[in-house]
Amino acid sequence: MMDAPDKKKKIYDDVMRILSETLELSPEDVPEDLSSYSSLPFDSLQLYEFVIDLEEEYKIKISDEALDGIKNIGDVVDLVYGLTENNG
């Protein structure tokens, strides 16, 4: 069983991998800051592609309300961590 920092590191790696696949960017070009929607290199379709892939990878459900609170990659990691913890 992984402890919290290890688990968060794994989630971070998965998030960056899925995001870079969705955006067709190399991981180092994926922006950390997701707060300014207009400056992001992806549209809402790609955002949902990312969300659906993340849901399938972790067998979780991410609501639109939860997405509203996302400002950076760290928030995505915390959200996935919280949802997987709730699943047991």
Add this chain to the structure above:
Amino acid sequence: MPRDEELMSEALVRIFENVVLTEEKSLQAGYFSDLSIAEMHTLTAIGPYEARTMTKTAEDLGITTGTLTVAIDRLVRKGYVIRQRDTKDKRVVRISLTRNGKLACRMNSKFHRVLAKHILEGYAPDDREHILKLVSEVDTYIEQQLKRYDNTEDARKTAMEVANDKKSKEKA
């Protein structure tokens, strides 16, 4: 008809028609232009998560399983729905969304959320609360009217009762 009732009546019909029309136009202009509004609503009824039975989905949409079967055939061909027999009970058919189906479903709910967000954002919190309460009351009332037709063999008779305002006065 008194002016208030006239305004309310016109607004209700217009809101219904314009929401559907806007949704239809946004579909045609967007990524899922091969979907009709009815098909999009079928995808929404299936939902982006667990597989559902044909019977329950038809029930939620208020259509027969026969009608749903035709719609699902088309959505399977278009690549939005997967149809599978239940592994334990072969008589049960389960339907779920493909990745593209999930995308369409989520984009559509985003459309509705953005519409609602833009309507509400000009109001102060107290006013929002008030609007939501009023809208919810209208919603509940119309749903009650719809339920009166459920399990009714003679829809024409119920329609006449609704028009004559019989039962709603009896209940009140």
